Amino acid sequence: MRNIIILNFIFCFHIFLVFPCKAIDIVDLKKGISVHPGGTCQFDYRNISNAARADSRFDIRRARLNVQGHISPKMKYKLECEFQGNETRKLIDAYGEYQFYPSIKIQFGQFKVPFSREWLTSDKAFPFSERSIGFSLQAGRDIGVMLVGNCLNNFFSYNIGAFNGDGIDGSSRGNQKDDPEVALRCVIQPFSLTKIPFLTNFFSGISLTEGRIDLNNISLNVKSTGMIGTQRSLYSLNANTKFGALLDVNKRQRMCFESGLFYGPVAFYFEHQRFRYVELRPVRGNACNANFYSWYTSMVINLTGESININKPYLTLKNTIKRQLSTIWQIAIRREHFSGDSHWIIKNSYNAAKEAEAYSLALNWLWDSQYRFLIDYSYTDISDPLRIRINPDGSIEYMKSETSLTFRFQINF
Numbered sequence: 015m016r017n018i019i020i021l022n023f024i025f026c027f028h029i030f031l032v033f034p035c036k037a038i039d040i041v042d043l044k045k046g047i048s049v050h051p052g053g054t055c056q057f058d059y060r061n062i063s064n065a066a067r068a069d070s071r072f073d074i075r076r077a078r079l080n081v082q083g084h085i086s087p088k089m090k091y092k093l094e095c096e097f098q099g100n101e102t103r104k105l106i107d108a109y110g111e112y113q114f115y116p117s118i119k120i121q122f123g124q125f126k127v128p129f130s131r132e133w134l135t136s137d138k139a140f141p142f143s144e145r146s147i148g149f150s151l152q153a154g155r156d157i158g159v160m161l162v163g164n165c166l167n168n169f170f171s172y173n174i175g176a177f178n179g180d181g182i183d184g185s186s187r188g189n190q191k192d193d194p195e196v197a198l199r200c201v202i203q204p205f206s207l208t209k210i211p212f213l214t215n216f217f218s219g220i221s222l223t224e225g226r227i228d229l230n231n232i233s234l235n236v237k238s239t240g241m242i243g244t245q246r247s248l249y250s251l252n253a254n255t256k257f258g259a260l261l262d263v264n265k266r267q268r269m270c271f272e273s274g275l276f277y278g279p280v281a282f283y284f285e286h287q288r289f290r291y292v293e294l295r296p297v298r299g300n301a302c303n304a305n306f307y308s309w310y311t312s313m314v315i316n317l318t319g320e321s322i323n324i325n326k327p328y329l330t331l332k333n334t335i336k337r338q339l340s341t342i343w344q345i346a347i348r349r350e351h352f353s354g355d356s357h358w359i360i361k362n363s364y365n366a367a368k369e370a371e372a373y374s375l376a377l378n379w380l381w382d383s384q385y386r387f388l389i390d391y392s393y394t395d396i397s398d399p400l401r402i403r404i405n406p407d408g409s410i411e412y413m414k415s416e417t418s419l420t421f422r423f424q425i426n427f
Contacts, residue, residue, distance in 0.1 A: 228263070
């Protein structure tokens with residue numbers, strides 16, 4: 015079955031390369047019906063400087079096909095599948111969107127939970143090879159319903175939704191609690207109605223999620239850039255963890271404060287996240303919370319001078335086509351920090367770190383509206399030694415830092 019899926023993807027991929035995307039669009043202007051196929055492929059080579067890890071490799075980071083469009087002037091839809099990896103859950107987006115008014119719409123199905131600008135930015139437009147360490151604390155995709163709106167020309171925008179809280183369709187769920195997880199994201203542009211050039215595109219926002227969960231929903235694996243796609247992690251907490259089995263949990267809470275400033279071809283971002291499991295009850299000991307924190311700050315510069323749109327941040331294919339630029343060069347710099355709950359770390363276990371500090375530098379080259387080349391250098395300093403492996407002679411190798419260099423070729427179609 016997996017071979018059939020791969021062959022189908024390769025067939026569709028060649029069709030998209032041979033025929034321009036617009037050549038196979040289906041549009042009926044009278045009825046308001048449209049079908050727009052597309053997708054993205056990311057081919058990586060990642061080098062890890064620590065030879066003991068043996069994690070340097072080639073990788074297909076993403077291989078996606080999607081179909082989106084309208085079934086009426088006010089009703090949109092999107093279906094997207096992921097063909098990368100061995101997981102059987104390939105459907106990542108499947109939702110409809112109904113536009114009540116120009117500034118109010120409702121979205122239903124499976125899609126991204128509204129939480130932080132970093133998460134809501136498209137993978138194919140993200141300026142680094144991976145999101146920040148705090149991405150592991152975010153909500154991901156889920157099944158639910160969401161109200162989306164804005165007022166005064168995006169002076170204030172909001173997303174309010176209710177979700178299963180279990181993740182994408184097919185994810186395991188418990189049988190004790192079925193309360194929905196509530197999500198809220200509000201963003202304000204306080205100077206958008208003024209004529210102050212430097213502050214017009216300043217924004218600030220907050221995101222919140224909260225829901226009662228089962229033990230099956232306890233799944234936290236915090237990874238640095240070089241650990242993505244491997245079994246390694248900076249910090250791991252699950253129902254049956256390295257730290258011992260858990261008996262019960264009450265709630266899961268997330269909070270993110272975000273802020274940023276866009277000015278011409280330059281953009282600044284800052285996000286601070288807090289993640290909490292409330293009343294975790296281990297087999298031995300009293301119930302207590304598990305708290306995690308993360309923040310990052312970054313700067314993005316379009317070296318070719320294209321302005322960054324606050325509503326379509328980072329490097330976007332649509333902006334490139336509109337400006338008819340054959341080439342865009344972009345540089346991005348990021349600093350980030352992660353702090354894990356030391357209460358849930360067993361002393362001298364060497365399998366989790368209380369803190370991590372990371373720095374990233376990325377260079378993007380986009381040309382012909384469809385192709386992108388990325389070089390990303392990331393260094394992570396780890397507060398506690400993590401065990402890499404046990405050698406045949408009984409000696410143990412550890413790591414306290416990580417240096418990764420990623421080369422990526424991306425095709426958008």
